[in-house]
Amino acid sequence: MRKIVILLMGAVVTTMFAMARKVEITTPGTTLLLSAPEGGSLKYLYYGEKLKATDVKSVIEVEKAKNDVYPAYGLSCQREAALAVKHSDGNMTLDLRVAGVAEKKETDYTLTRITLKDKEYPFTVDVCYKAYSTVDIIEMWSEITNGEKKAVVLNQFASAYLPIRRGNVWLSSLYGKWANEARLCEEPLNPGMKVIKNKDGVRNSQTAHAEVMFSLDGKARENTGRIIGAALCYSGNYRLTIDTDESDWHHFFAGINEDNSTYNLRSGETMVTPPLAVTYSNEGASGASRNFHKWGRKYRLANGDKLRKILLNSWEGVYLNIKESEMYQMMEDIASMGGELFVMDDGWFGDKYPRNVDNSSLGDWVVDKRKLPHGIEGLLAEAKKKGIKFGIWYEPEMSNTVSELYEAHPDWVIKAPKRDLVLGRGGTQVVLDLGTPKVQDFIVGLFDDLMTKYPEIDYVKWDANSSIMNHGSNYLTADNQSHLYIAYHQGFENVCRRIRAKYPDLTIQACASGGGRVNWGVLPYFDEFWASDNTDALQRVYIQWGTSYFFPAIAMASHISATPNHTTHRSVPLKYRIDVAMSGRLGMEMQPKDMTDEEKDLCRRAIADYKEIRPVVQHGDIYRLVSPYDNKGLASLMYVDEMKQKAVFFWWKTEHFYDQHFPRVAMAGLDATKSYRVREINRIDKKPLAFEGKVFTGEYLMANGLEIPYNFDLDWHKRTDLCSRVLYLEEVK
Ligand code: DGJ
Numbered sequence: 001m002r003k004i005v006i007l008l009m010g011a012v013v014t015t016m017f018a019m020a021r022k023v024e025i026t027t028p029g030t031t032l033l034l035s036a037p038e039g040g041s042l043k044y045l046y047y048g049e050k051l052k053a054t055d056v057k058s059v060i061e062v063e064k065a066k067n068d069v070y071p072a073y074g075l076s077c078q079r080e081a082a083l084a085v086k087h088s089d090g091n092m093t094l095d096l097r098v099a100g101v102a103e104k105k106e107t108d109y110t111l112t113r114i115t116l117k118d119k120e121y122p123f124t125v126d127v128c129y130k131a132y133s134t135v136d137i138i139e140m141w142s143e144i145t146n147g148e149k150k151a152v153v154l155n156q157f158a159s160a161y162l163p164i165r166r167g168n169v170w171l172s173s174l175y176g177k178w179a180n181e182a183r184l185c186e187e188p189l190n191p192g193m194k195v196i197k198n199k200d201g202v203r204n205s206q207t208a209h210a211e212v213m214f215s216l217d218g219k220a221r222e223n224t225g226r227i228i229g230a231a232l233c234y235s236g237n238y239r240l241t242i243d244t245d246e247s248d249w250h251h252f253f254a255g256i257n258e259d260n261s262t263y264n265l266r267s268g269e270t271m272v273t274p275p276l277a278v279t280y281s282n283e284g285a286s287g288a289s290r291n292f293h294k295w296g297r298k299y300r301l302a303n304g305d306k307l308r309k310i311l312l313n314s315w316e317g318v319y320l321n322i323k324e325s326e327m328y329q330m331m332e333d334i335a336s337m338g339g340e341l342f343v344m345d346d347g348w349f350g351d352k353y354p355r356n357v358d359n360s361s362l363g364d365w366v367v368d369k370r371k372l373p374h375g376i377e378g379l380l381a382e383a384k385k386k387g388i389k390f391g392i393w394y395e396p397e398m399s400n401t402v403s404e405l406y407e408a409h410p411d412w413v414i415k416a417p418k419r420d421l422v423l424g425r426g427g428t429q430v431v432l433d434l435g436t437p438k439v440q441d442f443i444v445g446l447f448d449d450l451m452t453k454y455p456e457i458d459y460v461k462w463d464a465n466s467s468i469m470n471h472g473s474n475y476l477t478a479d480n481q482s483h484l485y486i487a488y489h490q491g492f493e494n495v496c497r498r499i500r501a502k503y504p505d506l507t508i509q510a511c512a513s514g515g516g517r518v519n520w521g522v523l524p525y526f527d528e529f530w531a532s533d534n535t536d537a538l539q540r541v542y543i544q545w546g547t548s549y550f551f552p553a554i555a556m557a558s559h560i561s562a563t564p565n566h567t568t569h570r571s572v573p574l575k576y577r578i579d580v581a582m583s584g585r586l587g588m589e590m591q592p593k594d595m596t597d598e599e600k601d602l603c604r605r606a607i608a609d610y611k612e613i614r615p616v617v618q619h620g621d622i623y624r625l626v627s628p629y630d631n632k633g634l635a636s637l638m639y640v641d642e643m644k645q646k647a648v649f650f651w652w653k654t655e656h657f658y659d660q661h662f663p664r665v666a667m668a669g670l671d672a673t674k675s676y677r678v679r680e681i682n683r684i685d686k687k688p689l690a691f692e693g694k695v696f697t698g699e700y701l702m703a704n705g706l707e708i709p710y711n712f713d714l715d716w717h718k719r720t721d722l723c724s725r726v727l728y729l730e731e732v733k
Contacts (some may be wrong), residue, residue, distance in 0.1 A: 071083070
């Protein structure tokens with residue numbers, strides 16, 4: 001007998017299917033089909049392209065529901081599990097049965113909650129799905145509740161598990177290190193276990209990333225082929241595991257990294273695991289990226305619907321040598337080039353201990369009046385005079401043993417009892433224990449003080465330059481020391497949530513020694529991220545390419561810096577540096593007083609043009625065309641606005657030899673029936689390109705592309721190696 005209970009909660013209808021047999025979860029282009037017999041096991045039936053009603057019916061009849069949706073340990077011990085626990089009586093097994101399905105429709109999504117109850121123990125797991133009606137993303141997570149009288153130990157507690165049918169499946173993932181973040185790695189999935197993980201404690205995207213794509217049709221192509229993409233929305237240690245066993249399936253598990261994080265779930269407590277955002281696209285890797293970007297901008301990224309300002313950041317210009325006169329001069333320069341914001345980086349603070357090198361003062365967030373006699377007031381007044389906004393750098397989760405903060409609160413830092421501190425940057429950096437409510441209040445208070453005193457502050461660069469190197473919390477009980485990493489990130493999120501609730505319009509950048517915090521866990525609280533400390537434009541093509549797999553251009557801070565580059569020491573033409581920076585959130589990161597008038601003029605023109613193309617780059621759809629990782633000697637991508645009326649095409653050489661033969665790049669994403677006028681942006685050639693101002697149909701451009709000259713047409717002494725082009729396409733009616 002099928003019992004349906006309908007509860008009316010305002011406009012929301014909640015439906016309980018006591019005898020639900022199938023659960024159909026849909027987005028505009030995808031279907032996730034589960035078998036959920038009351039009292040039976042919850043099983044996967046299908047995930048992929050949207051199913052028609054006829055197919056749903058047949059799939060249910062034909063497909064053998066083989067894989068549990070949330071495999072639990074104990075009664076089929078030989079398989080990998082999403083959940084493994086030790087009950088209060090020592091029993092290590094779970095027998096989870098479907099107890100109910102609830103569906104809640106909201107304006108933009110449907111939330112489906114399938115409750116699994118253990119057959120014997122008062123222990124439940126809600127498997128949750130948030131399926132969007134506007135974009136092909138389903139967020140999946142679990143909520144684990146201990147109804148037993150005593151604590152249950154959680155040894156494994158994945159957010160989600162997804163079986164992927166074996167065949168010719170390839171994995172695309174990102175890995176790297178400081179200054180070489182988000183390298184794209186593409187590999188076939190072979191038998192055995194592939195583990196992608198992070199254990200930094202603070203930053204989680206500088207080594208490997210918590211996002212992957214599975215190409216179901218061999219090595220991923222950019223604009224064709226079936227892709228399943230997954231992004232774990234979490235800021236802390238994570239683990240993605242793909243187990244290819246003797247079955248027909250790759251078993252994909254994603255969640256918090258349980259290593260040294262065994263969790264004691266109190267009686268009555270619920271653990272809510274971080275969501276795994278999953279997408280499916282039959283338009284290749286770029287299609288999956290577009291889904292992530294659209295979802296991110298609309299539902300996850302702070303202020304994803306607003307355009308970002310063009311800024312100058314002081315770091316590579318002056319490093320820690322902050323001087324008032326130079327700050328004023330930098331403001332003058334960026335304002336004169338058309339920039340909209342100046343950000344003062346590290347080095348502005350510390351009273352008893354001035355921050356002259358990186359070995360002191362974190363936590364002492366008072367202006368160093370020796371460097372800035374007129375304080376933040378002076379900087380704000382100067383910015384106002386120049387007609388730009390002002391932003392400032394902080395590293396609020398950290399301290400140094402050489403600081404007034406540490407002297408006052410040595411117990412606030414993460415440290416193991418009876419052990420000497422293992423110290424980070426500068427030989428003195430320590431991490432504050434964010435699991436501690438007092439530390440959380442301290443950080444929120446910092447923002448409150450700043451924004452109350454200086455409400456005109458427009459931007460904060462939030463940095464984090466240390467791993468957790470000592471395992472130990474003064475706040476957690478001895479029994480719960482294994483909660484350290486989880487508590488840190490709960491605390492971090494708490495702090496971010498409080499700050500964001502109070503200051504929704506403040507622009508906040510997630511920086512963590514470069515690209516250490518590029519994840520969808522932090523982005524609801526941050527407007528953007530710093531993709532890497534490496535600003536070398538050529539290497540940035542690779543870094544930004546990988547990053548763009550999961551993160552939109554609007555959030556990807558991308559700065560024009562000096563040459564030779566401070567990290568790679570490579571000399572790259574200014575035009576190329578500009579053309580790369582313009583493919584993300586454009587900014588500058590250099591001392592403009594070292595630039596020639598001609599260079600400033602090129603930047604001024606680029607900034608003016610960026611203002612025109614900004615909505616397309618920051619809110620448009622990405623179509624990656626030629627990957628730098630394919631070693632064709634060039635890379636190319638484009639952004640197209642939603643109405644397909646405007647597009648920006650980027651083309652960068654990635655190597656330079658005499659007598660090269662590059663492929664001609666066909667465009668994508670345009671409307672075949674529309675006509676577009678082509679205009680080159682940032683032109684430095686003596687003569688316009690042959691197609692300048694000409695009109696082509698979308699059909700022609702997508703079939704043939706344009707013949708891009710390989711080198712700049714310049715006087716002999718001005719010639720350079722790396723050439724690049726930016727083309728702006730506008731519909732002609
Ligand atoms: C690391 C960041 O990535 C840099 O941009 C800069 O802010 C430094 N920290 C400052 O210490």
